[in-house]
Amino acid sequence: MWDLCSNALDTARLRGATYSDVRVMHLRQRDLTTKNGQVGTLAQSESIGIGVRVLANGAWGFASTDRLTREGVSACAAQAVSIARASALAKRGDVVMVAEDAYVDSWQSPFRKDPFEIPLERQLALLLAADGEMRRVKGVTLTETGMQFRKIDSWFASSIGSLIHQRKMITGCGIAATSFQCEEIQKRSYPNSFGGQHALEGYELVESLELLRNATRVGEEAAALHSATQCPEKTGTLILGGSQLGLQIHESVGHPIELDRVLGQEANFAGTSFLTIDQLNKLRYGSDIVNVVADARLEHGPGLGTFAYDDEGVPAQCTDIIKDGQFRGYLSNRETAHLIGLKRSSGTMRTESWNRLPIIRMTNISLKPGTWNLDDLIADTDDGILMETNRSWSIDDRRYQFQFSTEIGWEIKGGKKTRMLKNPSYSGITTEFWNSCDAICSQDYWTLWGTPNCGKGQPMQTMGTGHGASPSRFRNVRIGSAFSNQ
Amino acid sequence: MSPASKFGKSPARRNANRAEQLLPERELKRIIGTVLRLAKSTGADETEVHVDETAESLTRFANNAVHQNVAERGLNVSIRTVVDSRTARATTNRLDEDSLRAAIEGSLSLAHSQPKNPRLLPMPGKQRYRKVHRFDKATAGLTPEDRARAVRRACDLAIQNGQVAAGIFASGLQQSAMGNSRGLFAAYRETHAEFSITMQETPAASWAKANAARVRDFDPQKLAQRASEKAHLAVDARELASGRYTVILEPAAALDLVGFLFYDFAATALQDKRSCLNERMGKQIFGKNISITDDAYHPLQLGPPFDGEGLPRQPVLLVDRGVPTNLVYARSSAKAGRKKPTGHGFALPNEYGEAPMNLVFAGGDSSLERMIASTERGLLVTRLWYIREVDPYEKVMTGMTRDGLFLVENGKVTSAVRNFRFNQSILEMLRNVEFLGPSVRATGEEAFEMVVPAMKVRDFHFTEVTKF
Numbered sequence: 001m002w003d004l005c006s007n008a009l010d011t012a013r014l015r016g017a018t019y020s021d022v023r024v025m026h027l028r029q030r031d032l033t034t035k036n037g038q039v040g041t042l043a044q045s046e047s048i049g050i051g052v053r054v055l056a057n058g059a060w061g062f063a064s065t066d067r068l069t070r071e072g073v074s075a076c077a078a079q080a081v082s083i084a085r086a087s088a089l090a091k092r093g094d095v096v097m098v099a100e101d102a103y104v105d106s107w108q109s110p111f112r113k114d115p116f117e118i119p120l121e122r123q124l125a126l127l128l129a130a131d132g133e134m135r136r137v138k139g140v141t142l143t144e145t146g147m148q149f150r151k152i153d154s155w156f157a158s159s160i161g162s163l164i165h166q167r168k169m170i171t172g173c174g175i176a177a178t179s180f181q182c183e184e185i186q187k188r189s190y191p192n193s194f195g196g197q198h199a200l201e202g203y204e205l206v207e208s209l210e211l212l213r214n215a216t217r218v219g220e221e222a223a224a225l226h227s228a229t230q231c232p233e234k235t236g237t238l239i240l241g242g243s244q245l246g247l248q249i250h251e252s253v254g255h256p257i258e259l260d261r262v263l264g265q266e267a268n269f270a271g272t273s274f275l276t277i278d279q280l281n282k283l284r285y286g287s288d289i290v291n292v293v294a295d296a297r298l299e300h301g302p303g304l305g306t307f308a309y310d311d312e313g314v315p316a317q318c319t320d321i322i323k324d325g326q327f328r329g330y331l332s333n334r335e336t337a338h339l340i341g342l343k344r345s346s347g348t349m350r351t352e353s354w355n356r357l358p359i360i361r362m363t364n365i366s367l368k369p370g371t372w373n374l375d376d377l378i379a380d381t382d383d384g385i386l387m388e389t390n391r392s393w394s395i396d397d398r399r400y401q402f403q404f405s406t407e408i409g410w411e412i413k414g415g416k417k418t419r420m421l422k423n424p425s426y427s428g429i430t431t432e433f434w435n436s437c438d439a440i441c442s443q444d445y446w447t448l449w450g451t452p453n454c455g456k457g458q459p460m461q462t463m464g465t466g467h468g469a470s471p472s473r474f475r476n477v478r479i480g481s482a483f484s485n486q
Numbered sequence: 487m488s489p490a491s492k493f494g495k496s497p498a499r500r501n502a503n504r505a506e507q508l509l510p511e512r513e514l515k516r517i518i519g520t521v522l523r524l525a526k527s528t529g530a531d532e533t534e535v536h537v538d539e540t541a542e543s544l545t546r547f548a549n550n551a552v553h554q555n556v557a558e559r560g561l562n563v564s565i566r567t568v569v570d571s572r573t574a575r576a577t578t579n580r581l582d583e584d585s586l587r588a589a590i591e592g593s594l595s596l597a598h599s600q601p602k603n604p605r606l607l608p609m610p611g612k613q614r615y616r617k618v619h620r621f622d623k624a625t626a627g628l629t630p631e632d633r634a635r636a637v638r639r640a641c642d643l644a645i646q647n648g649q650v651a652a653g654i655f656a657s658g659l660q661q662s663a664m665g666n667s668r669g670l671f672a673a674y675r676e677t678h679a680e681f682s683i684t685m686q687e688t689p690a691a692s693w694a695k696a697n698a699a700r701v702r703d704f705d706p707q708k709l710a711q712r713a714s715e716k717a718h719l720a721v722d723a724r725e726l727a728s729g730r731y732t733v734i735l736e737p738a739a740a741l742d743l744v745g746f747l748f749y750d751f752a753a754t755a756l757q758d759k760r761s762c763l764n765e766r767m768g769k770q771i772f773g774k775n776i777s778i779t780d781d782a783y784h785p786l787q788l789g790p791p792f793d794g795e796g797l798p799r800q801p802v803l804l805v806d807r808g809v810p811t812n813l814v815y816a817r818s819s820a821k822a823g824r825k826k827p828t829g830h831g832f833a834l835p836n837e838y839g840e841a842p843m844n845l846v847f848a849g850g851d852s853s854l855e856r857m858i859a860s861t862e863r864g865l866l867v868t869r870l871w872y873i874r875e876v877d878p879y880e881k882v883m884t885g886m887t888r889d890g891l892f893l894v895e896n897g898k899v900t901s902a903v904r905n906f907r908f909n910q911s912i913l914e915m916l917r918n919v920e921f922l923g924p925s926v927r928a929t930g931e932e933a934f935e936m937v938v939p940a941m942k943v944r945d946f947h948f949t950e951v952t953k954f
Contacts, residue, residue, distance in 0.1 A: 033837055034837075035758070035837040036758070038603065038605075039600045039601070039603065039835070040835065040836065040837030041835055041836055041837060042573075042574040042575070042596045042597070042599075042600060042835055043574060043575040043576065043577070043596070043835070044574075044575075044576050044577070044592050044593075044596060045564075045576065045577035045578070046577070046578050046579070046580070046589075047560075047562070047577075047578075047579050048579060048580065049560065049579065059552065059555075060552075060553065060554060060555060061555050061556075061630075062554070062555065062556040062557070063556070063557045063558070064556075064557070064558045064559065064560075065558075065559050065560075066559065066560045066561060066579045067559070079557060080557075082630065083543075083555045083556070083557060083630045084555070086545075086552075086555060086629070086630030086631045086633070086634045087545070087552040087553075087555040087630070087634060089552075089631065089634040089635060089638060090547065090551055090552040090634045090635075090637045090638040090641060091551050091552060092549065092550055092551040093551075119599070120595070120596060120599030120600075121599050121600075124599060124600055128601075141758075141759040142758045142759060142760060144837070178758075178759075178760060180759035180760070180764060180879075183765070183879060184879055185759075185760060185877075185878045185879045263548075263549070264548050264549050264650065264652060264686070265548040265549070265553055265554075265652070266548070266652075267548055267650075267652035267684050267686060267691070268546075268548070268652040268653040268654060268682055268683065268684040268693070269654075269682075269931065271871075271888075274953075355558040355560055356556075356558075357554055357556050359554075391876075392874040392875055392876050392884060393874055394872040394873070394874045394884045394885055394886065394907075395872060395886075396871065396872070396886045396888070396905060396907075396952050397871050397872070397886070397888050397889075398954060400952055400953055400954075401886070401905075401907060401950065401952035401953070403884050403907060403909075403950075405876055423877070425876070427907070427949075427950060429952075429953065458544060458546055458554075458654045458656075459542065459544055459556070459558075459656070478950075481909070481949050481950060482876045482882070482884055482909050482949075483876070483877070483882075483909070484909065484949055485947075
């Protein structure tokens with residue numbers, strides 16, 4: 001692979017590129033699903049190719065190909081230079097990047113059990129057994145289970161001399177039960193919606209989830225939701241479960257801190273951000289107990305945003321985003337870091353595949369744990385609602401006004417979790433919401449959740465991101481507006 | 487202005503170069519033949535092969551300059567084998583015989599690992615397809631320089647008007663061929679082009695977008711002009727209280743809402759009881775002015791005339807004057823429902839069955855101007871954003887307005903309005919449609935392209951207002 005990379009870099013240089021980087025990527029994936037006791041999808045895929053990014057005439061060009069011959073790669077690199085020259089026809093200035101060192105390294109994400117080596121029969125048997133447990137529950141009308149495994153090798157080389165090989169193993173797994181009764185569809189998912197939990201782990205993730213132990217409860221809750229009380233519409237106290245809070249972090253912290261959005265580069269599609277440059281180090285983003293980091297390092301955990309180097313050859317870092325409630329940092333790359341006067345990229349350039357340009361993406365954007373025990377937090381709440389497992393999510397194009405709904409809610413009265421609530425939802429304004437946070441549970445409840453389906457970029461790229469969170473409490477939140485009929 | 491002069495000189499020469507990016511159909515047929523031959527020797531009972539090739543380019547601009555500019559080329563071979571009533575799929579982009587053999591063996595290994603499926607149908611045999619012509623040489627020949635020049639003109643307009651432009655100009659070619667061991671063969675190729683532009687005039691923005699098989703079917707500069715004018719109108723936005731309003735949804739806004747209905751017309755979705763049409767088929771659930779067809783042969787549609795199993799796509803009347811009348815069927819859901827397949831199946835194996843991919847909403851004759859003129863008080867909606875399903879059975883969707891929301895009073899646009907969040911049932915909305923415009927090929931961000939009219943809708947439910 002390094003020969004192909006060198007070939008591309010040499011061609012780009014000879015054609016006039018002043019900088020170039022190259023990614024050869026080999027992606028392997030296996031998908032298994034069941035539905036109503038039958039195997040649904042059973043598929044595997046592999047894709048290998050090269051993407052070449054160059055600067056020529058002060059502008060960017062990118063080309064990719066799956067023709068991994070010397071001629072194919074040379075043609076691809078030449079095409080990238082030609083595209084860069086075309087970009088220069090509509091440039092307003094030359095691209096400048098902050099400095100970065102060259103690295104020669106090889107890294108592999110740790111895992112204990114290679115899911116591609118586990119017999120398929122065993123994997124399917126587990127899914128079908130969990131499917132069967134859910135189907136046994138009266139009232140369940142649709143059962144779904146799934147596993148997804150990915151192995152991604154990337155060989156990165158750049159004209160400043162970096163040669164970096166990384167291998168990632170990614171596993172995802174989850175189950176869901178749906179119940180249609182009385183003109184209403186209710187659903188419960190475990191351990192999360194979006195296909196369950198996803199992490200930079202091997203088959204040990206699947207085994208840790210204890211699907212069979214949870215399947216019956218998942219089915220029972222889906223059926224029971226029909227007779228649950230409708231979530232009231234009010235302004236009140238909200239406790240969010242960890243996975244829902246993970247998505248809240250994703251939408252109302254992770255996206256607005258992307259510096260390409262802030263600088264208008266995503267204005268046409270993903271949108272911009274309320275976090276304009278003048279807000280850095282000035283905005284009170286949240287209450288004093290809110291601390292959020294962007295941490296791609298392995299010591300943060302095996303998240304979907306964990307790596308050793310980003311796809312621009314910058315080492316993984318931990319960046320303070322919100323510290324003691326104050327807004328402290330953005331997600332940047334080498335180009336945008338220069339544009340706002342930073343000395344170094346925060347290392348967040350990521351690409352979905354060899355045929356996509358790396359763009360600024362979330363890594364692991366996590367809320368640091370607090371000190372509360374969950375039982376104590378509930379006991380400390382006189383009147384509130386606990387919401388768990390995302391059902392829908394929406395936020396405006398500046399990442400300010402949001403609305404979420406969850407699969408299930410629980411009323412909390414007099415410090416006790418009482419009756420089940422259906423169709424829970426809440427909404428608010430990002431900074432008002434985070435400033436209303438008055439309790440965060442401890443490390444014992446903290447999970448690094450994986451969001452596998454973050455869409456951004458044109459052409460669209462889907463990326464996995466990580467979000468560490470533990471259950472937390474928010475005051476004076478607007479609840480129930482999604483089902484308001486006023 | 488002719489298409490050739492609009493996008494530069496010597497189109498014939500460039501077309502020749504770009505056409506080389508796609509393999510000739512005979513080469514796809516040869517790949518399929520190779521896989522079928524290799525599979526036969528590995529003991530597969532049946533084999534199906536899809537070959538998909540793309541050559542896509544996209545020029546992206548922001549802050550009045552090109553900032554990303556990309557091209558990709560790729561070809562995938564996807565192989566489904568059947569052995570002893572079990573099936574699975576393996577996909578690769580490596581074309582040498584060893585890699586194709588490995589993919590076949592991978593598919594067989596997956597297939598062997600599962601229980602028998604007594605409901606698995608034999609693969610279909612040879613089919614006949616209606617011709618569609620969706621390949622345009624001028625579009626295939628579009629170069630990065632052509633796109634950059636068009637972008638430059640749009641950005642110059644923005645600068646001239648004190649605005650900031652962002653958007654994309656994309657073009658591409660793709661082809662698909664499929665064949666199976668029972669003699670089926672189908673092939674399709676298309677071109678496509680897309681221009682999308684956001685014009686920002688602090689603190690406002692507006693947007694316009696077009697998508698077509700032929701680049702000459704839209705004019706990027708006219709789209710830039712429209713977005714620029716609306717951005718200027720949107721600058722002084724006033725805040726209105728949330729509540730129910732009459733809305734005039736431009737086609738893109740209408741598309742991004744009604745587009746969420748598409749999977750509800752899948753027979754499998756009803757069999758799984760996850761469609762909003764469960765227990766509602768044959769009932770008057772929409773207004774009598776609502777008729778919806780799925781028609782892959784409509785002149786404004788793109789996409790192949792065959793489905794994932796190689797069956798010819800049939801036009802299907804889904805909603806007839808407000809009454810959901812028919813569903814679309816893959817072969818398996820058709821057998822389960824004792825119906826005929828309609829040619830809407832996804833490639834097997836999958837758990838979703840099928841879906842209509844070429845929806846056509848019957849339009850009316852009301853122009854946008856007439857809808858505005860007929861409105862005493864309402865809101866003109868340019869675009870919707872981040873739409874998600876809140877209630878799957880009542881089909882309540884939430885989302886935001888974006889890039890140009892305007893107050894209409896006494897038949898005239900009187901001011902810009904701050905953006906709202908809505909929580910609106912699509913079922914209710916399609917009972918409240920008062921006027922329909924002519925159907926056009928609409929393109930947004932949430933739904934795939936469809937043929938949809940602008941709509942004037944009463945009592946649209948906005949639940950909250952945002953800060954801009």
